[in-house]
Amino acid sequence: MMRFLGWQYWLPRGLTVAVIALAAHVALGLVARSALMRSMSDYLGSQVRVGYSRVVPWEHRVVFKNLQVADPDQRNQAILEADCCELLVSPEPLLHKQLVVQTGRLTGIHFAPLDHSRVEKQATNPKSASLTDGSMGEKWFPGYGREANTRWLAQLSTRLQKDTTARLASVQRVEAVAASWSRQSAELDQQSEQLSLETKKLEEAYAAAEANPLRNDEFLNAIPRTISELQAQCMALAKKLETLPEKLEAERRSVIAARREDEQSAKSQLLIAPIDSQNLSGYLLADSAARSLDDLAAIVQGLRESSKNRSLAPAAHKRGVDVLFAGCKPESDWVIENLELQGTARIAGQPTEWQGVLRDFSSSPALHRKTLQLRLRAAGPVPLELFTTIDRTGQAPRDTIVLDCQGIRLPELALGNTQELAVSVGPSVGTLSASIVVEGEKLSGEIQLVQRNVRLLPTMGNKLADEAIASSLEESLARVDSLATRITLGGTLTQPRCTVWSTLGPAVAEAIQHAAGKAGNEHRRALLVEAGKQVDERLTLIERQMTDLQSSHQSRIADLAARLQPLASSAVPRDRLSPERLGRRLPNNSLFR
Amino acid sequence: MVAESISFIRRSANWFLASTAPSQLAIGFTLGMLIGFVPKTNLIALSLCILLFSLRCNKGLGLASAILFSLAAPWTDPFAHKLGLMALQVDTLQSTYAAAFRLPFGPWWGFHNTVVAGGLLLGIYAAIPVYFLSRIFFSGVQSVFGQKPGARLGLDPERQPGATE
Incomplete structure (x- = not known):
């Protein structure tokens, strides 16, 4: 009995328990790190790296630090980094082989700066280059009047x-x-x-x-x-x-x-003939707007493709088939019910701190039967509010984006075609609001942009690069202080049919008519x-x-x-003897007659 | 040269077989086969491993057997899948399965997986004949390689009174 009280009994056993606990702590951390890296890599289709992980079982808490999502094209570079991820795990679902994160916090998120060389490379890509000749504008805004405007400008010229x-x-x-x-x-x-x-x-x-x-x-x-x-x-x-x-x-x-x-x-x-002002709006804005819309459509399609691939692709390491017994519901492998986000980003060239909430993020949204919601809010110089839902619970996928951005500083924009008519919109402050719904393939919604303190600088093409027109046009457009643009989305993702309305078209049309009239009068006078x-x-x-x-x-x-x-x-006239005169005097029967 | 070779083989055989009775070798081999047939990421495989290390059997042979049968799994998996599917689709057992599945740690056992269930059933079915056949085999092997010089004279320490069989 006494031997149970002696240190010779407790010390080795205590040390053994401590070593086992320490080993379990380390092992749990490693297992959690490995599980996160594998599941998120499978989900995102890109390698996920975790620097440090710790599991606190008695607090049901898992902490990951120095998270990185690798660029799919360049694996040694990260496209997204986060300093810390703290997850509060619900213990009960773990008994049923399901990870449910009740709340979590992902902080210090920052996106890698845009690789300009890659952007330039993409821009010089023949496929991209071919879409800069107006075909992208034609794809998104069919019949937006590029030809009509080109004809009109040629006529003016x-x-x-x-x-x-x-x-x-x-x-x-x-x-x-x-x-x-x-x-x-x-x-x-x-x-x-x-x-x-x-x-x-x-x-x-x-x-x-x-x-x-x-x-x-x-x-x-x-x-x-x-x-x-x-x-x-x-x-x-x-x-x-x-x-x-x-x-x-x-x-x-x-x-x-x-x-x-x-x-x-x-x-x-x-x-x-007067130029159609809304056609001119399309002419000036269609290409520029189409590029942004194309990027947005590519993101939506990419998300859908990856979601579809995840659901269709069989697990490579999985042997056999999991049988679902009668009365059992299939469940998503992991669910994040509520994840607070905090990070920094450069919005319109300005560093902005933002916070957000991600709700009902799961490995299988269809099994989770809840719509993923992402709400982001940025304060400071660029107040922004973004609300996105990704619904995969129904037959057709449904994605919505609602964006409201006040006081966004917009960079300089070059609109139109410098060979014919282009308008450079100087840096301005704007309000952007968008409401986009993609249900199945059907696209609907509206994007509105109001720009203030704009400075418009027109450029006429070679044939119209007349000083009189240019100066008159510049003078007229200098009076324009604000612009409003509205894009109405329609059609499908593959065959979109959008329309653009803007005050830019009427302003430029009026200015160009005025300039053309003035130049025409001068030209007429010179002509006469x-x-x-x-x-x-x-x-x-x-x-x-x-x-x-x-x-x-x-x-x-x-x-x-x-x-x-x-x-x-x-x-x-000579009066001389002539056979006739002589003949008249001779008898009729004369031999000389 | 020949003597050295024979000595090497004897030493290797002893490393696996020495100090172990044929029945213990057969248990190790059979458990290893069971582990080998079953996929490893579930509590069934873990329980079998614990069983292997808990029982008085030859662990080395058990692990070697598990590795060997795991390598043969790609050939046995289709049959295991069919067998497991058949077993898991028995109508009368559906409610039992569902109840077991809904229990805490139910999905961790992995019995709802066709290959796990099929592999386990296949292993259990094959366990008894494999045990007896392997026991006969190891007895034969031991009789050939296991006898040490002087054993007949009662000089083998494992044959001494008090030594475990």
Whole structure:
């Protein structure tokens, strides 16, 4: 009996118990760490690392420290880290091989900074690049009017082209006058030349005939008639020349009348149909919005795929099948009923502390029969509230996202196409609210963004990069202080049909109409001045040419007349004996008759 | 050279067999076979292991047997699965199974798994013939390798009065 009281009895036994307890403590920690790493790696599809774990059985508490979720692409880098995870485990379900965490706390969560090189790599990916040419915008906002806007801008560019004076009536008229004058001048030249040539020939022939009158008796007799014909032609030519100024005057009057039509014609040429402001909103915002929506859809689809894969994939290490006996309900392997979250994140470029609660997070949501809820709240410079539910209890999965973010600092945004029309929205403060529901494949909801203190900077494409338009557009858009955008979601995840409404489109449309009108007026004025100058120059030229022609031809006609005059005076009809005259005097029966 | 080889074989056989009766070897072997047939992540396997280490049997042979039969499990699992499924689908026992399953630690036993149930049944069914056959076999082996020089003269310390069989 005494031996039970001696230290020789208690010490080795006590030490043995202490060693066993210590070993059990260490072993339980290792088992808990291994179980967490395996189950979460299976759930997340990414390696989970735990630095330290401790199990306090009498408090039903498990503590994990230095948790890391590895990047699926780069295993040596963590995408999410947490300093501490403390879980209060319900003991009773453990007897039934189920882990139920009543409450827990995950603190010091921070996400790894975005790897910009990977983002750039993704951006240069041919698949991604192919979606930046407007096809992504077309996917999310079918028929959002990209082509219509491109056409409209091309039309505007065409209308504001500099060289359209040729289309004006006065210019066309003066061109016609010039062509007519050119023909007329050529005709007069030809006539004059012809007359000169004929006169010369006549002179030569006359000189030859005078040398031998008897031989050229007929010619000499016909010469007065020829001369009178030539003189008549000279007179006609002179008359034509005299009427030329009158004709030119008449043409000038017709050109002046056409000039009056020019004003109307120029106006009609520069008349542009008003641009559809909501189409313009789509044109500017669709691509940018589509990228964000595509990312969101990828996240939702990724979550669903991983959930589906988890439920379909058989456990690789599992042997045999677990039979469910009659009256037994299948249960989720682990359930986290309530987990408080606390961490930091960079929201819109600003470090923000946030808190949240995760409810009914389980390994098999369908078995747990409760909807997973995540509520996050951030205070400070970017007040944010996010409420997400992931419901896998029904036939079709149902996911909802409700976001309300006040005073978010939005970075600079480049909207539109710099080759045609782009608007750069400077950094601004905005309010973002979104309510998105994805039920099965069906997508519905609304996203609203109100931006304040915006600064819009327009950029026109190469053809429209006119200083007048750019400055006018910039001036008009400088007055815009706030923007409101609403995106209505519809369709399905694979074939979305969303619509965008924004005050940006009307503001830009109004500014562009105003700028185009102003530029059009200036262009019209320049066009009319240019046309008037062209017309005046052409008319002056024609007049000068006509004066020159008139003077040169008149002198030539005078010369011809002077040359014909002596011929006419000397070439009198000859009264000579001729067989006919003689024949008339001879008797009818004369032999010489 | 030949003598050294024989000596090595004798020493190895003694390491497994020496100081152990054929019945203890057979118990170890049979329990090892049972452990080998059953998947290990459940209380049945743990209980069998405790049983192995609690009984007076050859632990080394039991562990070796467990490893050997575990390696053969991929070939026995399909049959064990069918057997277990048949046993677990007996209508009249459903309420019993369910009641047992709902008890604390019920799911930890793993008997609701077809391979566990089938492996256990297969092991139990094979245990008696395996025990007797292995006992005969080990008796034979012991008679060949287990006798030490001088045993016939009563010089073997294990044959001395007071030595356990």
